[in-house]
Amino acid sequence: MYGVRCSDSxxxxxITNNLKARIExxxxxxxxxxxxxxxxxxxxxxxxxxxxxxxxxxxxxxxKFPKAKKELWSRGEKEQRKQRPATKALKHKKQNTKYKxxxxxxxxxxxxxEKN
Numbered sequence: 067m068y069g070v071r072c073s074d075s076x077x078x079x080x081i082t083n084n085l086k087a088r089i090e091x092x093x094x095x096x097x098x099x100x101x102x103x104x105x106x107x108x109x110x111x112x113x114x115x116x117x118x119x120x121x122x123x124x125x126x127x128x129x130k131f132p133k134a135k136k137e138l139w140s141r142g143e144k145e146q147r148k149q150r151p152a153t154k155a156l157k158h159k160k161q162n163t164k165y166k167x168x169x170x171x172x173x174x175x176x177x178x179x180e181k182n
Contacts, residue, residue, distance in 0.1 A: 068112040072104035
């Protein structure tokens, strides 16, 4: 499994068992149809997969990634998940606690009315 940067700065992901020969094919124009018009290509990264099946699954997974996530993969970084700001979380909790006493009061009133 490998990732290359094309001359138009796009990323191409593929699988091979001979990385050096595959990159040479891409640069000669006999590799993938996508890279023919985007030569030369430069190898960015590669990763080993256990067998052809796992390599094909990983390739399919990577091809579905948005460009930003592919860029992170090509640099060997993991995606940073966005965390909600603490103020939003606190604001949300405050809103919930605001209504809890009112519900409790209504329940008490209802119970008192039923008792009388």
